[in-house]
Amino acid sequence: MQDPKLFKDIFYDISEWKVSSFSADNFCSERERLRLEEEYISITEITDKFTRQSVSYQLSKKDSLHRWLKYKEGFSAELVSLLIDDLNIQKGDTILDPFLGSGTTTLVGMLNGVNGIGFDILPMTKVALNVKNSVFLYDVAELTQLRSLLESINVPSDYKGQANYISITQGAYPTNTEKELSYFSQWNKQSDNSEEIKSLITLCILNSLERISYSAKDGQYLRWDFRSEKVQEAEKRRKEQGKKPLSTTLDKGPLPSLKFLLLEELSKVIADIELIQQSVDDSLFNSAKLTFIEGSALFELPKLEADIINGVITSPPYCNRYDYTRTYALELAYLGKSEEDVKSLRQDLLSCTVENKTKIERLKDHYCALNKLQEFNRILNIINSNKTLQEINQALISRHINGDINNKGVLKMVDGYFSELAFIYAELYRICKPGAYVAFVNDNVRYGGEVIPVDFLSTELAEQIGFTPVKIYSLRQKKGNSSQQMKKFGRVPLRKSITIWRK
Numbered sequence: 443m444q445d446p447k448l449f450k451d452i453f454y455d456i457s458e459w460k461v462s463s464f465s466a467d468n469f470c471s472e473r474e475r476l477r478l479e480e481e482y483i484s485i486t487e488i489t490d491k492f493t494r495q496s497v498s499y500q501l502s503k504k505d506s507l508h509r510w511l512k513y514k515e516g517f518s519a520e521l522v523s524l525l526i527d528d529l530n531i532q533k534g535d536t537i538l539d540p541f542l543g544s545g546t547t548t549l550v551g552m553l554n555g556v557n558g559i560g561f562d563i564l565p566m567t568k569v570a571l572n573v574k575n576s577v578f579l580y581d582v583a584e585l586t587q588l589r590s591l592l593e594s595i596n597v598p599s600d601y602k603g604q605a606n607y608i609s610i611t612q613g614a615y616p617t618n619t620e621k622e623l624s625y626f627s628q629w630n631k632q633s634d635n636s637e638e639i640k641s642l643i644t645l646c647i648l649n650s651l652e653r654i655s656y657s658a659k660d661g662q663y664l665r666w667d668f669r670s671e672k673v674q675e676a677e678k679r680r681k682e683q684g685k686k687p688l689s690t691t692l693d694k695g696p697l698p699s700l701k702f703l704l705l706e707e708l709s710k711v712i713a714d715i716e717l718i719q720q721s722v723d724d725s726l727f728n729s730a731k732l733t734f735i736e737g738s739a740l741f742e743l744p745k746l747e748a749d750i751i752n753g754v755i756t757s758p759p760y761c762n763r764y765d766y767t768r769t770y771a772l773e774l775a776y777l778g779k780s781e782e783d784v785k786s787l788r789q790d791l792l793s794c795t796v797e798n799k800t801k802i803e804r805l806k807d808h809y810c811a812l813n814k815l816q817e818f819n820r821i822l823n824i825i826n827s828n829k830t831l832q833e834i835n836q837a838l839i840s841r842h843i844n845g846d847i848n849n850k851g852v853l854k855m856v857d858g859y860f861s862e863l864a865f866i867y868a869e870l871y872r873i874c875k876p877g878a879y880v881a882f883v884n885d886n887v888r889y890g891g892e893v894i895p896v897d898f899l900s901t902e903l904a905e906q907i908g909f910t911p912v913k914i915y916s917l918r919q920k921k922g923n924s925s926q927q928m929k930k931f932g933r934v935p936l937r938k939s940i941t942i943w944r945k
Contacts, residue, residue, distance in 0.1 A: 461893055469841070470833075470836070482901055488916050510573060522547050529879040529942075532752075533726065534556070536557040537559075540560075542562040544570055548734075564774075565774070577719070580642070580715050588635070592704060593705060603620075603621055608779070611772050612672070642711065650703035655772060676688060740866060749875050763795055766791060767784050821865055825864045837892045838892060860903065871908045879942060880942070881940055917938045
């Protein structure tokens, strides 16, 4: 029975947020998607309780502790606090985030005395958690002294050190900046500082990389400044071929030095630590336990015991073609990842890029090794029998044949995305305690004129697995479409939702 105190915020008439047509020009069948729309609209609420700022990194930029890793795909501490309250998670409970990112879910939980379990394959998460989890261990006076020491350090004029590159990041830094990056990194590694302080310096450097480079994160890719070697060579080739200059290059203006940004980042962190240590009761934080596993939740969740989790708050990578291994290539290269490491990470990501290959055979082998082949077959049968996913897959095939989708990889990406999420949902159901709530933040998407209701399809898959759908919060602010799709197919507002299910 649903707790009557939970999920009672009704603000708007939902009819304005319903999708009346899923296939532009009625090109493909939309019967199953329309059926889903009618089935789950009754538990959908449009609300101002959550905003696009709270379900993104924007508010966390202002939050002490949570802003220490610039992770644009994360959500805010405010959102996690609201959901912890909504999901009725109490001190001593255990909360899980299978896509941990910057660690906001588990850290907000720990500040409330809630134990946390998290997974992520990107190495930046581990660095950030090591630092954030040490917030009450740092000595402000020691860190202030460290900052003064860093201020006095200069790179020797004859220093020849170089930064670590992979092909994506080659030539990312001006020569002097590259020497700075190598020198301060080497100094940090060889210093007598504690591992906690070394991790803190590493995190400050990670947060500085984009600003000292010729690159900038931009959706699926890195954009490059006109002064970069990559752009200079590309412009030269275009000129030789009689083509116009590139129109997508950046002008980032004067680039700051690493030392300047390192001191700036460290100053902010010291101020945050002092504020937190003075205003937050550390007894709750220290009473909670954090378990982090650097690996894919898809393969790690099946190893956990059943009935151990009191709640789940997470936001998986969206089905939007964003490649985290490209947008965070600077950070990955800095942390020592090789070309092959990055390619491997890309394939381990939840399928959200056109380069992802199917993981079904890998999952089968994994479940066999765990003596869980029967469970693998049960989940796979749910996926293969889902009529909505079948309709979407067939629609995308038809659109590709018609020339409406410019990359065939979108087809296997969408199918892989929902197939892999179904395995995640099944494992979450198994490890959650009876009565536990699960909250997923996600975006609906559109490809080739075909709307994919991520919120409702995910809820249907979760219900087939065993969850009871409780609430689907949809943000009042709707999401737009790409300019190419709007030009060809018109505009269809898309929901950004938080789905709530109960075991």
